[in-house]
Amino acid sequence: MGWRPAVRGARAPEGRRGPVARVLGPEAVAEARGVCAVDPVASVLAASRLDVADRAGLAAAGGQVWGYPEEGPLQAVCWAGANLVPVVPSTLSRAEADDAVAAFAAVARQQGRRSSSVVGEQRATLRLWELLSRVWPPPREVRTDQPSLVIDRAPDVAPDPHVRRSRPDELELVLPACVRMFTEEVGYSPVASGGSAYAARVRSLITEGRSFVRVDDGPDGPRVVFKAELGAVAGGVAQVQGVWVDPALRGSGLSVPGMAAVVELTRRTVAPVVSLYVNSYNAPALAAYRRVGFERSGSFATVLF
Template sequence: MSAPPILRLVGERRVSVVRDAGAVWRVLDDDPIESCMVAARVADHGIDPNAIGGELWTRRGANESLCFAGANIIPLRGGLIDLNTFADEAMSTSRRCSSLVGRADLVLPMWQRLEPAWGPARDVRDNQPLMALNTHPSCAIDTGVRQVRPEELDAYLVAAIDMFIGEVGVDPRLGDGGRGYRRRVASLIAAGRAWARFEHGQVVFKAEVGSQSPAVGQIQGVWVHPEWRGMGLGTAGTATLAAVIVGSGRIASLYVNSFNAVARAAYLRVGFAEVGTFATVLLD
């Protein structure tokens, strides 16, 4: 028997912390590509809030409304009343998340409710095509792209930091001198999920499997050294990682800013197809 949900009042509505793992998995399995970031956490750690670093909220049952609230807020299912309720719950305590991310049709209405209290956002990326590939890439792969070794952490960090600043607009070393970001990157390397091509000890291409659920591997952090751009490394390198993910029996996926025409064209050459639209709200 499932444990009873933890109920909290939000105005006249109730928000509960989901305790039924089976109900959560039914939602995650219904669209494994869109739910990959949450499914990866649940697959590794279950649904206990302390284990997954956040709570899974619902208003009227996980099948109808579900939202992950941790370092990121990721709405997974719900109507406008549900999203407003989740937003009210998030605003009822001090903010601990750095972004909202997920389906655009869920993230953007939720942000509209949050913006008067939490805004202005540092950036709102309201149109990020979600792309997927479940067959071998349609272009050549780069056999020079391989898993990064632990002793290569320092060299890899140079590229990772440059990518992060360019993509997010903030230096990940701020606040703690980069210790937290270094641990995050080191954990990806230790898990075999950081990939790169090195030339004379320098990273010229990098990418990671940022989230990996039983069904999907989500590629993130694709970066090519400025001096090596325009040579096809991004396309072939991404194809290499996609081939590895598909070869493991998973769907390869990623999401990209709509205005990044170069990256979108590269992913289309790899064989990725658009399957949805994400949005990301970056907070200070």
């Protein structure tokens, strides 16, 4: 589905003209990236799409970027694609931040829900959802507290020497593990209706060297027992997503050295800072990441549709 231009000058529900955002063109992508650079860890999801837009154009990036305020230097931006990602720097005052989120909400209300999630820094995301929830359909789930963790040094534990980058010829081996992880995490299969787009995404991550696996021999041949991907890379930050251990082997000690290997390989060749976010109620995952050496840098929130 294509993206319609945002309607400018939208009026607030009470009839007064509220804060207004503008749809940015190619000439403003560099400035939008500068807004993301204020906090590279919190903004990496949006910044990674802006990097694509800078290289290949906004159409290739798969969405729009909205800027606030309507005129003058940008204070905040919002990526609007498969995910709706507000980037509201912590350098703004509370009032300025609220105005920026209100402006993004006005655009999103007029365009209707086009994204499968709203995700980003906790306060901006939850405030955006508070405004959108009045007109958008109910979500499947709201994850209000997802600690954002980072590491910018060598891991505290020895990496698993068997964890490596996936090879292009291993798509048929890696894809089922990715599908199982996605289904466990999100609640539905990404290939239930064909899944060609999801398979293309996994293939792209493998080709770009952003997919990591441990493959062991099983009773029916090779199988992925640990895997992770770098879902977003920008501004010197690589965000790990899709961490998964075969359920039959959970508790056997694969996750900690596996993640240490991902950190080591990523810092060596991709980005000096490795980040991820995890649900606050997932105590085993939080403990594992802390053993690797991750430290908390903030909080995310996610609204899933």
